Amino acid sequence: MMAYAPARGRFITFEGGEGTGKSVQVRRLVSRLRELGLGVVATREPGGSPGAEALRDIILAGAGARFGSAGEALLFSAARIDHIDATIAPALRRGDWVVCDRFFDSTRAYQGVAGDLDPALLASLERVAVGSCRPDLTFMLDLPASIGMARATLRRGAAPADRFEREGLAYHETLRRAFLAIAETEPWRCVVIDGRPSEEVVADAIWRVVEARLDDALPHSARVR
Ligand code: TYD
Secondary structure, three states, X not given: OHXXXXXXXXXXXXXXXXXXXXXXXXXXXXXXHHHOXXXXXXXXXXXXXXXXXXXHHHHHOOOOHHHHHHHHHHHHHHHHHHHHHHHHHHHHXXXXXXXXXXXXXXXXXXXXXXXXXXHHHHHHHHHHHHOOOOOOEEEEEEOOHHHHHHHHHHHHOOOOOOOOOOOOHHHHHHHHHHHHHHHHHOOOOEEEEEOOOOHHHHHHHHHHHHHHHOHHHOOHHHHOO
């Protein structure tokens, strides 16, 4: 099975609500890993491959919403299939690490919990779209929804809110609880990180987890302190 082949890179995902600092932390972790000489692919969802990026614009404009949560989950899953085939799986096979801003936990939280999608449908979609290409480690960046939304609004400036940013505070609190629940159910994969401290403090907390959990895959020098 590919997942435990010695040459395979490691797959790390970042999840959380709006404005929790995922993209900043993805960038920081990617540079830290590259400093160790590792090959790293930084990517995101929806998107991360030409086919999936084409779907991204359609989904975020809200075109999927008219098909309900199931239709939207299908669109995200279609984008994910292309992303895995074209970007993630080839990188892991080369031995590169992959750090991804959002992955299937976002479908579980947004379409599954907040969108009230049938869990059986969600599980089948996940099986079809993701198969065995599952993250080795997932960071759930956690913030009260009011703080996250305020940060996201500030960051957006004059740009229009996308389909999900337009939803209210209660929706975003539901998402927060959904991510925390996933982390509680799959503690071997997920680690909740408090998103309130400064970027540096959050980045250090994340790095400590990477060292503790993925130590066997890090170059030896990272372990000599
Ligand atoms: P993006 O601009 O990447 O937002 P963020 O900076 O918050 O990551 O937009 C992605 C949006 O799509 C975000 O609101 C979450 C949503 N989404 C889903 O609803 N389901 C999914 O499976 C994924 C990957 C994202």
